[in-house]
Amino acid sequence: MTLLTVNGDAVDVADAIRLDIVHEDKFLENTIVFALVRQQAAKKGLSNSDEELQLAADELRYQRGLESLEKLRQWMKANHQTEISLQNAVDGMLLRNKLRSAITDAEIEAYFTEHRLEFDRVELYSCRLDSEEKARELLAQIKDEGADFHVLTMEHSTDHETRPKAGHVGKLSRSELTSDLEAIVFKALPGAVVGPVKTEKGWNLFKVAAIHKASLESERSNIQSKIFEGLVNQLRAQAEVGYPALETVSAAA
Helix, strand or coil: CCCEEEEEEEEHHHHHHHHHHCCCCCCHHHHHHHHHHHHHHCCCCCCCCCCHHHHHHHHHHHCCCCEEEEEEEHHHHHCCHHHHHHHHHHHHHHHHHHHHHHCCCHHHHHHHHHHHHHHHEEEEEEEECCHHHHHHHHHHHHHHHCHHHHHHHHHHHHCCCCHCCCEEEEEEEEEHHCCCHHHCCCCCCCCCCCEEECCCCEEEEEEEEEEEEHHHHHHHHEEEEEEEEHHHHHHHHHHCCCCCHHHHHHHHH
16 A cells, blocks of 8 residues: 655555664654553543634644634645544644643652652853863862852863853753762852863863752643653553554565
């Protein structure tokens, strides 16, 4: 069966599926997850009313600039959509949101208690040098002579991305740091300069501008997403996925 044509050349459904599997692309995975979300929503007794579907469909239209019926028809034709396919897409989107929203406060609080440290952030500045000797020299100037970390960074850092920003790296979580650097910076007092630390690209001095301790309320939405992602991954790992189109081709061969 032909899935599509490219300049008149046919691409078979089975060939497209096999190619997607080999390259681990997202088309099949997204389709599988879409089906799993529907199944899980049904188990939870979640569904969408006609009013909810209509409201979501209208929002989708406005987001895409399809306010008029004529524009909508043109878009559907150009994108090979039908009213049913569009309704199914909106229905799946709403069910996904409802399944995510069904995660309880108790689940969110338990996750936060267990993973609290993962949500902490450090506001970090970096000065990258070519050698440990140079890094120690600058560190001595900062600690013994009161030199300004940011001025030295703009003069000496070899990191062309952060140097113009006086070394500003950003607000980073523990998972975005190596284990060695995490242990150093999260123990430092705000304003402290630590190092030298050997990294993949040189020797670094780091200034800890601030430590931001996570709170349940600030991370609630993030945690909800993580729990939902974990649920989807669990469902995917347990799912039995078959490819009848490939089995039919194999049998015919």
